[in-house]
Amino acid sequence: MTELDARLADAVAAGDAETVRALLGEGADPDAPGGDGLPVLCAAVAAYASAAAGALVEGGADPDRVLPDGTTPLLRAVEGGSPAVWEAVRGPAPVREPERLLAAARRWYEAGAEAELRRLAGADGPARTGIVRDGESDRIREITLGGRTVRDGHGAIMTVLERDLRILPPVGELVARAVRQADACGDEEHVDRSAARWTLLSRRGAGTWRAVVDFHRHPSPAYRAFVADFLSLGAPMAGSPPHHRWYEKEIAELLPGWAAVEPDGGVLAAVLRLLSEACHPRARAFGLRYAGHPDPGVRCQVARMFEVPGDPETARVVRGLGRDPDGEVRSWAAEVLDCDVAEDREVLLALLRDESSLVRVRAAYSVRSGRDRSPAVTAALVELLDADEQDERLMAAYALACRDHPGTPEAYEKVGPLGPELAGDHRVDGLWRWRYRNRPVG
Incomplete structure (x- = not known):
């Protein structure tokens, strides 16, 4: 290993993307081996250093290079469960063997990240878990057990791979994917949720819209909260172009009845916000109705409904x-x-x-x-x-x-x-x- 490559390995270990780019510009090998003999891209993947991984791929590192154990850096990124790292490693080119990658993401997702990690590590005892940022805004659970760390964003990776393969999962499957982590750990910002939500919003068809909205009757508050979230983010689509304006009428008909029967305070606050943002003629009446609601989140929303x-x-x-x-x-x-x-x-x-x-x-x-x-x-x-x-x-x-x-x-x-x-x-x-x-x- 040259001195330049050794400095590159150190920069990758430190997650220093700027130095990685500078060293690559000086001629460092983007596929240089690290201390374990594997390409430094694998070290970036293992450390969840998405910016450094992206810099390496931009500089020519091969994400599809077959490693001694038969995996590739890209497959390791899938199994690591970080959509931010996965996106950085895959780069702009079409991925090779997307079916293999999708099968790996699905295996981890269906088993559950902690359960699959426990199986692979053969470790007993409690795992160390915590919520971390993945990328600029998404949240994700990080799990460490038996000396190995994974993140549980396999659902989001699976959703992106399905899109690449032109697979259209049923609406119910995507909604379940969106709320799974909310049910498990109360986290409504999980990366699986944002990936599923974006996919559903991008479909834009009336059938998809109705199928999502039908979940506002679901017994789980997490499902109903997702519908409110979906309607909130889809609101610009409801206003224009003209051929989408029928959504406005359906939303106007949906919200009052939903607000009248919604038992969960968090979901009710979201529905009241939708009523207010839509300038619904009954918004004021519902605000007055719920001003004394026992949930402070509802009362906060009521206060926000009365700008004047x-x-x-x-x-x-x-x-x-x-x-x-x-x-x-x-x-x-x-x-x-x-x-x-x-x-x-x-x-x-x-x-x-x-x-x-x-x-x-x-x-x-x-x-x-x-x-x-x-x-x-x-x-x-x-x-x-x-x-x-x-x-x-x-x-x-x-x-x-x-x-x-x-x-x-x-x-x-x-x-x-x-x-x-x-x-x-x-x-x-x-x-x-x-x-x-x-x-x-x-």
Whole structure:
């Protein structure tokens, strides 16, 4: 092994994709052997270093190279169960032996990742498991047992391979694949779910749409939650082009009846959100109906449904949500309350001194734009300038600037040097805008 190849192996082991690319550019062998004698691509696969694996394949590494045990790096990526690694290793070219890869993914999926790992490792005792990110946004379960680690995204890999082979699984099978991990570990962001959901959305046919939506009657809340998720992501398709607009009518007919009988709080909140986003004429009535629901998630959604109260009954309900025992409910209500209305202002004053930082921030944001300039609100904002959290101090300063308070420059001084997470925040411009509005004339 050359020194350059040795440095490549070290970079792969560290998951350093930038260095991998640089070394390949200098002439390192993309199929160089690692410490175990196998191509370094296998090390990237085993370490779930998807970026490094992708860099190697882009640089010429062979994902279909037959290894001494008869496997290939690509087959190892399938068995490893990470869709992010699998996508990186397969590259843009059509895969070889897709039926073999599909059979491997199906075997792992049907047996269950932990059960198959236990069988192969011949190990007893508990496995070590945890939820990790796979790629940029998906979540996945990682399992370690007997010195080997796998991830349980075999369902997602199987779904992609079926697409490559032009296999159309039944809708029910894809929905079951989407909710399997939610039933098993309560994880609605699992990569198997997102892969199945994308496949179902891409079909777009009326038969597929109806078959998915029929699961809103399923006894499992996980299935019903998936239908709400599917409808939410498919909403743009329902609005245009014109030949898809019949979905709008079917959704409008479906949602009220579903909301009236849905027993699960999480699913009900999702259905109420769909009612609100569709501007359904009965959305307000359902919001009022469920304002006292025992599930705080439902009450949060109710608060979010009333962007502008508009009538005394709705305003009364929002004020009640502003006094809710749950902090997140209060935070959403704070965004709706109107500081120019005396009854709302009384609630907002309490929320500006709430025990929850999130509630205080949202209350400060709510009072920024009203015509009210009451000393009590100003005093509450000034108090927030001494908060421990910089986000609170910035929001208080921004609200004072929006209200044209003469102490705005001093308020921004109390915010302090901004951390990187706030450096580009639009609220920072509040001071400049205040100075522009209050610049001397002439």
